Amino acid sequence: MRSIWKGSIGFGLVNIPIKLYSAVQTSSLDFDMLDSRDHSRIRYQRVNEQTHKEVPYDKIVKGYKIDEDYVIMEERDFEDAAPEKSREIAIESFVDIEDVNPMFYETSYYTEPDSKNSKAYALLIQALKKSKKAGLARFVLRSTESLCIVHPVENVLVVTRIRFGQQIRSTEDLNVPSDKEVGKKELDMGLTLINQYAEKFDVSKFKDDYNDELLKIIHEKAKGKRPTIKKLKVKKASSDDLYDQLMNSLKTKKGA
Structure with missing residues (x-):
């Protein structure tokens, strides 16, 4: 390093x-920006807004605008x-x-x-x-x-x-529910569910699966194929009652 x-x-x-x-x-994949017409790479240039010519990197300085003039800053400043x-x-x-x-x-x-x-x-x-x-x-x-x-x-x-x-924004403008809207029965069941899912933090168990799947699609497209993608199945609650949803969650965890 x-x-x-x-x-x-x-x-x-x-x-x-x-x-x-x-x-x-x-860990994200490095994608290049291309012109869709001929797949040529898009290059970003530092251009002088007056001359419209590219400015060499060693000629670029930092400036702070006061009124209509710039104060040029050096590294030692x-x-x-x-x-x-x-x-x-x-x-x-x-x-x-x-x-x-x-x-x-x-x-x-x-x-x-x-x-x-x-x-x-x-x-x-x-x-x-x-x-x-x-x-x-x-x-x-x-x-x-x-x-x-x-x-x-x-x-x-x-x-x-x-x-x-x-740098942290205030939460005053957010419309959030108060604690009073939750009953003791639901709260106790929520705590039970949390305890059932509780485990020691181990970040090594988690991988960036999205990039892996994206790479598979890239390699398949390179071969002129389109991989079969599983359709997303949205899990719907069998009941609108919060207590029933918590109870079913506990049963699902036990079954797993």
Whole structure:
């Protein structure tokens, strides 16, 4: 893997030099955009809106518009805005990871100690595991400030970017039912159904089946064939009564 960022993780007076690596990869198929008339690839170009000519990548700069003029920004300007955050993931506090709503999660990065003495790296992992806490920090990546949590995954420190509070929309405009609309009988049956389906989280059981099926169609079409696709059968409830639906769900699970 190739590192995407070099800096350090800091907590208190302890500073841990690290390299950052992307921990996720896309599993979607890579489709090219084509001209339907001759199947030629569509190319996207960076074009000057005045001359209508393509602009070389090394001639492109970033600008912020004020009134009718642009202020041109250089890479050092972004670092100067927060030099310490551009090179350090400074842990500001430690929180219970269970308190972080999943809605805040964005993407994760592996860290690797960038020095021969990795004792502080190992210490932070063990301390986080024992305390069952995660570090809450801010840092700058690709000219953007990010909020993140630092947490251990086995013997690796992981930095997971999370959203700021103002990025989560309010639920005030949603028309949702109140708890009073659910009776005790239905609630007890719902809890029974949840417990019957409960199991330990194991993500390895789940695969991206959609892409596999899509690849089968692609290979069949390459041979000039069209694969037989099973028609979707919508499961309809035998009754409109919520209690009956829950009871039938329990029986279906037991039968399986």
